Structure formats: C-alpha cells, structure tokens
Amino acid sequence: MGDESGKLARPLLLAGIGVVLLAVAIGLNVLLLNREEAAKTTPESAGPVIPPPAELAEPVPPPSPVQKAADQPGQDAPEFDVVRINPKGDAVMAGRAQPGATVVIRDRDTLLGEVxxxxxxxxxxxxxQPLPPGSRELILESTAPNGTKTSSRNAVVMVVPEPGHDIAGREGESGPLVVQVPRDGQGPSKVLQAPSKGVEGPRGLAIDSLDYNDRGQLHIGGRAKPREIVHLYLDKTFLGRAISDGKGRWTLTPDHMIEPGVYSLRADAxxxxxKVLARIATPFSHAEPLAAEPGEAFIVVQPGHSLWRLAHKTYGSGFDFTVIFDANKEQIRNPDLIYPGQVFALPVPPPTR
Known part of the structure; x- marks a missing residue:
C-alpha cells in the first residue's frame, strides 16, 4: 500500500451527549407542532421542531442538484461491510473482495490477520484475541488469484474505551465507536457502530453524521424511508436535496462552505x-482548526453536552472532522452548551516509511 496506508485524509471529530465518538451523538430533538405552530413555521425556519405530517405544506425549495445514495459500491477493491466490537474487545469483521482473493486486515502497519x-x-x-482499549485505523489489502493487489478505498476508525471510562477517557460508561471513512478524504463517513443508541424522528428520519474539513466543505449523512426525498437546511440556508437509497441511507455534499461557529442543521422528508412529511433539527459546532506538528498523526475525541466530535490527522493532509448525532432533548435548545470541557487525545502510531 505504500504511502496510501498512512494517508487517511480524514481527521475525525465526534461529539456526543452521553456516549459517542464521534458516533452516536447529538440529539435529533423531535417536537410535534400543533396546528397553530405549524402555521407559523416556514421552510426557512431552523427551529428543532417536527410539525405533524398532515398539517405541513411547504413550497419546494429552488432547484438544486439531487444527490442519490449509491446502493452498491464497486466490487474491485476489498471493503468492510460490518465491523462490530464489544466493550471487552471481542470483534467481528466482514466484507467483500474478489472471489478467492487473500484479504489482509491491518491496524495501520500492524497485521491483525488474513482470510x-x-x-x-x-x-x-x-x-x-480481544482488541485492547485505544484507537486504531483499520485498512484492507487483497491479492487476487491472478496476483493483482488492491487496497480498500475506505478505512475504519475504531475507538474502544478503557473499562469504567467513556471514549474520551472520562469516568463513566460508553460503548466502542466504529466509523468508516474514505481514505482520500472525499465523501461522507458512515457510522458502523455508535457508543449509544440514537433517536430517530418521525418516519425513521435521522441525521447520523456530518463531516467537514478545515476548508469548511460539508458531507452529511442520515436515514429516511427508502427512495424518499430529504431537504437539508443550515440555519436559514437551503443546502440541497438528497434521495435515500433502497436501504433508506442518504448523503448530501452541498457546495455551501461554512466558517467555524455554531449552526442549526435541519432535515425535512x-x-x-x-409537502413536509417529517422534520428533525439539531445544533452542531464547526470546530476551529487544531494545531499539530507536521507529519503528526492522531485521533482526538472531544466530549460535549450534546455530541462528540472526532478529528483525525494524517500525513500530508489537513484535519477532517466527523460529528455523530445522538439524543439530547435537554441541551438541544441551547447550542451554547456544545463542546465544553477538555479535549482528550488518543495517539495513533505513525506508519513505517
């Protein structure tokens, strides 16, 4: 894999209330509106409210590119489909590769095994053996029966907390976090396992994660009913629309760039x-860029009242951040309470050159 194995251009930052690396985090605060409230709500209002489906009728936003989630990724490169791990470190991994290929699983430069x-x-x-507590970055390499070698387009970032602590190192309990991210830094991440169970809005509408880099580029991902249209808003700005795939997964990469600050993100099915069938909204904070020595590679987990953030620094790249949303009906009304407290760093050994 050469340099590629050390180039996961996607530092991650996960924020979450009660439990999440970046991985299950800020609460999709879901509030029903009565008829009077529905009448006062417009598509541009970013309040975390969910009007009753039968009473919502909003004009279609200005035309914008529709992004459809892909049902099936390519089959040439090896990929992870499932990565699960319990608090004791017992793990199971499964995926796809070319038939008959030898698949090698690595934690950066450490060989975990092959199948x-x-x-x-x-x-x-x-x-x-159980995987010890800590953070790791899993990648795949495969050799086909004809000798062709390929490596995974995605990596899996995993954080297993110490016993009696959460994923940021604080006293408390938290499940492990597992997030799949594109190694080239282009595109949204995918939460494979969250530290805690999140909350969905009506009709199963959910915002699962939001990725952004130090240039302010956004990638948003979530769930809805299969083949459903989802409109996204940032504060009062319409970001675009997505269509969920056959499994209900949707992603959106808007052209809109954002500066550091606190925002309200809203999704309408x-x-x-x-006509709006369901609505969810949640605040999130765009972090200031982190300082790091050139060539330094590490994962940072920062806790907050509302969510977790994960940042992952890799060689030759800036920081990429991932925010994973979870339930927090108490704090969602007060975005100023996002991200208080200490930043905890979980070192990742640098790759061998």
Missing part, C-alpha cells in the same frame, strides 16, 4: 409536491 474470500467474494474475520 480468503469465498466464491461469492464474501469474507469474515474474528481476531484470535418531503413528498413529490414538496
């Missing part, structure tokens, strides 16, 4: 006529 993909290109790996 052979079956005739359908599926593989499963169970580590012999709408029908073909633009």
């Amino acid at each position: 052979i993909a079956d005739g359908r290109g599926e593989w499963v790996f169970l580590p012999d 709408v029908d073909d006529a633009g």
